[in-house]
Amino acid sequence: MYGSRGAGVFAGRRMSAVVLGAALLITGCSSSDGGDGSDEPADAGAGITQQPKEKAPFWVNPDGTAAQQVAELEKSGKKQEAEEIRKIAEQPTAEWVGPDDPQQQTRGLTEAADKAGRTALLVLYNIPHRDCGQYSQGGAADGNAYRDWVDGVAAGIGDRPATIVLEPDALLHLVDGCTPQQFHEERYDLLKGAVTKLKSLKNTKVYLDAGNAGWQNPDQIFEPLNRAGIAQADGFSVNVSNFYTTEDSIAYGKKLSAKVGGKHFVIDTSRNGKGPYSDGNPDERWCNPPGRSLGETPTTKTADPLVDAYLWVKRPGESDGECKGGPKAGQWWADYALKLAKATG
Numbered sequence: 001m002y003g004s005r006g007a008g009v010f011a012g013r014r015m016s017a018v019v020l021g022a023a024l025l026i027t028g029c030s031s032s033d034g035g036d037g038s039d040e041p042a043d044a045g046a047g048i049t050q051q052p053k054e055k056a057p058f059w060v061n062p063d064g065t066a067a068q069q070v071a072e073l074e075k076s077g078k079k080q081e082a083e084e085i086r087k088i089a090e091q092p093t094a095e096w097v098g099p100d101d102p103q104q105q106t107r108g109l110t111e112a113a114d115k116a117g118r119t120a121l122l123v124l125y126n127i128p129h130r131d132c133g134q135y136s137q138g139g140a141a142d143g144n145a146y147r148d149w150v151d152g153v154a155a156g157i158g159d160r161p162a163t164i165v166l167e168p169d170a171l172l173h174l175v176d177g178c179t180p181q182q183f184h185e186e187r188y189d190l191l192k193g194a195v196t197k198l199k200s201l202k203n204t205k206v207y208l209d210a211g212n213a214g215w216q217n218p219d220q221i222f223e224p225l226n227r228a229g230i231a232q233a234d235g236f237s238v239n240v241s242n243f244y245t246t247e248d249s250i251a252y253g254k255k256l257s258a259k260v261g262g263k264h265f266v267i268d269t270s271r272n273g274k275g276p277y278s279d280g281n282p283d284e285r286w287c288n289p290p291g292r293s294l295g296e297t298p299t300t301k302t303a304d305p306l307v308d309a310y311l312w313v314k315r316p317g318e319s320d321g322e323c324k325g326g327p328k329a330g331q332w333w334a335d336y337a338l339k340l341a342k343a344t345g
Contacts, residue, residue, distance in 0.1 A: 046070035058092035059113035106156030195229035210236035222259035269295035270312035293343035
């Protein structure tokens, strides 16, 4: 994450038990129906089910970190806190694909989603020189490693439905000076190649990340979007891991859409219920800000025809980084998750 603009969320997350279970199912070593003959994957014991498909066609992971937290709280008798965290656990949130064995990860996720009759929501966040050495630094070792990784992602998805948010911050950091100039051409090539590869799949939608309303300057990002392959993508994403209101995000997205051929977009509403934080160090207002709340729940029924969906791309309850007392980026922070949920009506 750089300044107040970006994602800053992934730090080598483990695969969930559902992914591992689905992977084992492929080899015939495990059943994902919980042993009761139902079509739902086995869950963490929190009774998490899917949202109505007509409202939110995206998959709810019944064994996600929030679901595990609900089960633990219920087991310890903390019923009220469990119900607060359930506000997070029962909504579809994105799965951030890790660097290791992307084919197994995406196969497990898309198979579990497909079995539930839903679409997997995935984030690819592994571009070389990611996050410019900030909290979520890392990424593939080089361009060839990244291409191989994307190939693995695509192989795992196959013909199953998937919606992908592609590389949060990757373009924004080319514009704001965070990513050194010598890496720019390669990054454009890698992003365009990823769009081409992923769009060759039968049922995959791809949204290139395009910053947030705090950027306030579509004139500087629309040409990078064009160079990265927006014409072939389904559209772009805004407000990933940030806090700008849905209203402001729609306004920003519509200005940008007008400059890239009327492309549609999706908005991360996971934590924007009270808008951005305006106190403290301006360079870290994005990082674990206090007093925030969950935003609109994921849905394809939005306030504007250009907005394909409100999504929870950032996983509420996971840290932005080691600031304001938080753990490493991407790690579950139970206290922060509870505060987000309690602040939500």
